[in-house]
Amino acid sequence: xxxxxxxxxxxxxxxxxxxxxxxxxxxxxxxxxxxxxxxxxxxxxxxxxxxxxxxxxxxxxxxxxxxxxxxxxxxxxxxxxxxxxxxxxxxxxxxxxxxxxxxxxxxxxxxxxxxxxxxxxxxxxxxxxxxxxxxxxxxxxxxxxxxxxxxxxxxxxxxxxxxxxxxxxxxxxxxxxxxxxxxxxxxxxxxxxxxxxxxxxxxxxxxxxxxxxxxxxxxxxxxxxxxxxxxxxxxxxxxxxxxxxxxxxxxxxxxxxxxxxxxxxxxxxxxxxxxxxxxxxxxxxxxxxxxxxxxxxxxxxxxxxxxxxxxxxxxxxxxxxxxxxxxxxxxxxxxxxxxxxxxxxxxxxxxxxxxxxxxxxxxxxxxxxxxxxxxxxxxxxxxxxxxxxxxxxx
Amino acid sequence: xxxxxxxxxxxxxxxxxxxxxxxxxxxxxxxxxxxxxxxxxxxxxxxxxxxxxxxxxxxxxxxxxxxxxxxxxxxxxxxxxxxxxxxxxxxxxxxxxxxxxxxxxxxxxxxxxxxxxxxxxxxxxxxxxxxxxxxxxxxxxxxxxxxxxxxxxx
Numbered sequence: 428x429x430x431x432x433x434x435x436x437x438x439x440x441x442x443x444x445x446x447x448x449x450x451x452x453x454x455x456x457x458x459x460x461x462x463x464x465x466x467x468x469x470x471x472x473x474x475x476x477x478x479x480x481x482x483x484x485x486x487x488x489x490x491x492x493x494x495x496x497x498x499x500x501x502x503x504x505x506x507x508x509x510x511x512x513x514x515x516x517x518x519x520x521x522x523x524x525x526x527x528x529x530x531x532x533x534x535x536x537x538x539x540x541x542x543x544x545x546x547x548x549x550x551x552x553x554x555x556x557x558x559x560x561x562x563x564x565x566x567x568x569x570x571x572x573x574x575x576x577x578x579x580x581x582x583x584x585x586x587x588x589x590x591x592x593x594x595x596x597x598x599x600x601x602x603x604x605x606x607x608x609x610x611x612x613x614x615x616x617x618x619x620x621x622x623x624x625x626x627x628x629x630x631x632x633x634x635x636x637x638x639x640x641x642x643x644x645x646x647x648x649x650x651x652x653x654x655x656x657x658x659x660x661x662x663x664x665x666x667x668x669x670x671x672x673x674x675x676x677x678x679x680x681x682x683x684x685x686x687x688x689x690x691x692x693x694x695x696x697x698x699x700x701x702x703x704x705x706x707x708x709x710x711x712x713x714x715x716x717x718x719x720x721x722x723x724x725x726x727x728x729x730x731x732x733x734x735x736x737x738x739x740x741x742x743x744x745x746x747x748x749x750x751x752x753x754x755x756x757x758x759x760x761x762x763x764x765x766x767x768x769x770x771x772x773x774x775x776x777x778x779x780x781x782x783x784x785x786x787x788x789x790x791x792x793x794x795x796x797x798x799x800x801x802x803x804x805x806x807x808x809x810x811x812x813x814x815x816x817x818x819x820x821x
Numbered sequence: 822x823x824x825x826x827x828x829x830x831x832x833x834x835x836x837x838x839x840x841x842x843x844x845x846x847x848x849x850x851x852x853x854x855x856x857x858x859x860x861x862x863x864x865x866x867x868x869x870x871x872x873x874x875x876x877x878x879x880x881x882x883x884x885x886x887x888x889x890x891x892x893x894x895x896x897x898x899x900x901x902x903x904x905x906x907x908x909x910x911x912x913x914x915x916x917x918x919x920x921x922x923x924x925x926x927x928x929x930x931x932x933x934x935x936x937x938x939x940x941x942x943x944x945x946x947x948x949x950x951x952x953x954x955x956x957x958x959x960x961x962x963x964x965x966x967x968x969x970x971x972x973x974x975x
Contacts, residue, residue: 734856736880737832744833753856753880762856774853810838810884812860812876813853 431746433792437632437724438581438609438783439750443675444634450678451636454671462668463657472670479677486677486684487626488617489643496642496660497673501608501629502532503653504642505575507664508604508625509536511650512573513545516602520570521545526558527768528585529577532627533606534764537575550576554770555717556585564595574603578610578626582752582765582781583716584725586614593622602648608632612683613691613722624648628680630672634786635679639672690786694724697784697793701726704797709804715766715779724784727752729766729775732814733807738780741803747796752779774813824881825915831885836892839874846942848934851927857883859931861891865939870894870902875931882921886928889913894932899939902932 443451454475460468462476477492484492498504513523525537527549537547548566550558558576567574574596579586589605596603604625607616612633618626625648630639644650656665683690705712711731730738735753742749752763753776761767762776771779782796808814824832841862851857857879864872873891877884889910894902907925911917917925939945 732878734879734883737884740829740832740881772854773856777853777856810835810876811878812849812858813878815840815860815876 433747433788433795435747435749435782435784435788435792435796437785438584438722438781440631440637441634441785443631443636444679444682446682447635447675447679451671451675454674458670462670463659472668475670476668476673479673482677482681483641486616486680487611487628487643488619490619491646493661494618494643494646496644496664497668497676498640498642498664499638499666499669500640501606501627501632502640504627504629504640505530505532505604505606505608506536507642507653508627508644508650509533509573509575510540511653512602512604512625513540513543514651515649516572517545520568520572522548522568522571524548524550524563524566524571524574524576526550526552526576526587528552528556528580528583528765529575530581530606530608532608533575533577546570552585552768555720556580556583556715556765556769557717557720558587558592560588560591560595563592564598567595567599567601571599571601574601576603576605578605578607578616579614579722580716580765581609582763583727583769584609584721584783585717586610586720586722589621589623596624597622609722611680612687613694613724615687618643618645625650630676630679633679633683636672636675639669639676641676691723693786694784697788697790698724698726698782700790701782701784701793701796702728704794705800708797708801713775715769715771722783726782726784727779728782729771729779730804730807731775731778732811732817733778733804735762735777735779737807738778738800738803741806742796742799745795745799745803747799750781750783752781753777823918824885825917827889827913827915828882828885828917831888831914832881835884835888837874837888837895838876840876841872841874844874846935846937846939848931848936848938850930850934851879853878856880857924857927859883859887859927861887861931861935863894863935863939865899868898870897870899879924879927880921882917882924883927885914886910886917886924887931890928890932899936903936905929905932 460472462472480492480495483495541547550562578589593603602624605623606627608629611628624645626643628641631637654665713729715727735751739751752766766776841864844862845865846863849860860876862874873895875887877887907929910925910928
């Protein structure tokens with residue numbers, strides 16, 4: 428029936444760009460050697476990894492390639508930064524500061540540490556999802572060892588004042604980590620300008636391969652290792668290197684950095700077109716997240732009186748792939764913790780829809796999306812007892 | 822998605838959506854906070870449910886179970902309708918994912934709530950099977966709502 432596939436879920440994952448795949452392929456086949464081996468096919472791979480490291484360092488403005496550590500995911504990088512800091516600095520203190528809207532990779536790691544006796548402070552956000560650097564300043568205690576605040580939110584796209592938060596941390600001599608998984612490839616990242624101590628990135632969010640990630644650790648920053656074994660990654664992260672993955676990760680990040688301006692403009696214009704269409708044609712809608720300080724390709728809206736999973740299923744029937752913060756899609760009884768943290772009532776959070784645009788999306792697809800939403804929201808509202816109550820003025 | 826074809830059919834083409842203006846019994850269960858509300862309208866003549874309509878705020882399974890529940894009780898006597906359990910609704914839909922079992926419970930409760938309303942309106946005071954569930958899914962402990970089976974993360 429419906430064969431058309433329109434993908435508006437790039438914040439979940441992206442496809443691998445042909446140039447990236449092409450760069451990776453030789454390392455699956457002829458260049459399969461273990462990078463730790465002394466013979467030529469091993470040595471070549473050592474060079475490929477170090478070239479990739481230089482490329483990545485350049486892309487994020489790191490001073491030295493030796494500050495880049497390849498990991499198996501953004502989640503691993505977050506785990507390493509947080510647990511590694513906790514383990515290494517626990518004699519100094521056991522207090523960690525984060526925000527209420529972090530990705531589970533950070534939140535669940537903090538919860539784990541809490542069970543181990545660490546104390547976690549969760550900084551609340553305002554109703555647009557912003558962390559106030561002054562709140563971080565006030566939360567820092569003598570025993571604070573780490574502040575971890577994401578650069579941009581995965582659900583609502585809000586971009587945090589990372590530079591200001593980093594300055595606060597520097598003033599107090601506290602390490603600062605940021606999860607830049609959603610930011611990388613979408614907005615500029617310069618670790619020196621931002622002043623962060625650690626920064627996590629994941630490859631599959633910017634047209635690179637899944638199962639790849641990176642943790643930037645500023646020179647001089649000490650954290651404990653998480654994965655023990657061989658001497659890979661300068662004795663910091665054991666395990667035979669995923670050479671094709673590392674090469675693909677670096678290629679994708681390099682391309683994303685080179686194309687950043689055009690990418691930003693394209694996604695921004697698609698997002699604004701969708702936003703305008705939805706708000707002009709559908710009543711009782713609210714925008715979740717900050718109007719301006721948000722990722723270019725992120726649109727998160729709540730449709731009152733309807734539930735998110737129903738919207739997703741109906742969009743899927745029209746070939747449109749999107750995401751929601753409804754409880755029914757999160758696998759828990761509560762809707763998204765991010766939407767609740769920005770103050771949405773449960774019933775409004777249940778009706779949320781996240782659209783994340785990508786480089787291959789077109790204006791025509793966005794128009795089709797808006798037309799589809801007009802029809803779907805109307806259909807669901809006609810079925811909704813909440814809407815009935817609203818119309819009858821109950 | 823892990824829904825059966827029957828569920829998807831009843832979700833995309835729900836039967837008996839709407840209101841009955843002069844309904845003999847109306848029941849509403851669930852709440853917006855949990856993300857599911859079902860409202861059921863019954864037309865009853867001589868002890869037989871001659872028409873049933875619903876309105877639902879909720880996920881695909883909530884809509885499909887509402888739709889199936891109205892189909893199952895139409896033409897049935899009150900006694901027969903009372904015996905329709907959430908399991909019967911689920912079976913008629915070729916099953917539901919574990920996380921969605923509570924939707925079928927809500928459908929059973931919507932029927933019970935509408936019948937209770939009917940009895941109250943007509944002075945037929947009996948011991949109702951249900952006091953009606955207005956609480957959050959999983960709160961009453963009377964049913965296997967299936968929520969502890971899920972453990973997914975986006």
